[in-house]
């Protein structure tokens with residue numbers, strides 16, 4: 182683990198063809214058992230991080246739900262501070278610690294709206310949130326382990342910048358297709374396999390009709 186940043190685990194539930202949502206944004210791929218596994222995993226990390234589109238689309242609460250354990254801090258990447266104050270993340274920020282990571286593009290109007298809530302705003306980067314800088318700040322806040330739960334655009338930034346340590350993907354028994362359906366990793370992508378990230382398969386968990394793949398970065 183790099184000493185300047187938290188340990189980063191990417192996590193996703195995908196269709197057999199690598200999509201994490203259908204073309205209309207339906208992302209409910211996981212079985213109940215797999216969801217419980219994810220809740221348990223959440224209870225072992227200091228923070229969960231997702232992108233703005235995931236909040237907009239799924240309105241997640243990002244807690245450990247019925248599993249015993251502490252709710253991790255929720256971190257939302259939202260350059261322009263546009264998160265809806267009606268989202269479940271904002272509505273519950275008085276009970277669960279919440280960080281909104283914005284960039285210098287966030288308007289004062291949007292920031293003022295968020296400052297009315299008991300949450301922490303971290304400004305990092307000029308355009309989109311600078312995740313390298315953000316991770317350094319989170320490290321200083323004693324956040325040592327983060328679960329990145331997407332979506333594909335956020336996952337790509339962590340992969341592109343090599344700012345992750347492992348990836349856990351649940352392969353679910355659905356074939357959804359669709360060139361506009363979001364994949365595990367979005368963004369521009371690598372043009373050559375030799376330049377892409379090569380991982381090492383550490384473990385496979387067979388959960389009824391799902392396979393959970395645990396890959397770590399090759400050392």
Ligand SMILES: NC(=O)c1ccc[n+]([C@@H]2O[C@H](COP(=O)([O-])OP(=O)(O)OC[C@H]3O[C@@H](n4cnc5c(N)ncnc54)[C@H](OP(=O)(O)O)[C@@H]3O)[C@@H](O)[C@H]2O)c1
Pocket residue numbers: 192193194195200201202206207208209210231232233234235236238239258259260261308309310311312330331332333334335336338363367
């Ligand atoms: N099945 C699963 O496991 C799973 C998990 C999560 C999400 N999903 C699905 O994924 C879909 C959303 O994925 P998505 O790719 O459209 O969006 P996303 O990754 O959730 O959010 C991307 C947005 O985050 C903001 N952002 C700020 N700083 C960033 C940075 N440094 N790097 C990347 N993004 C940054 C950007 O908007 P601004 O610049 O405007 O801030 C960007 O457009 C939804 O349909 C959701 O249901 C599925």
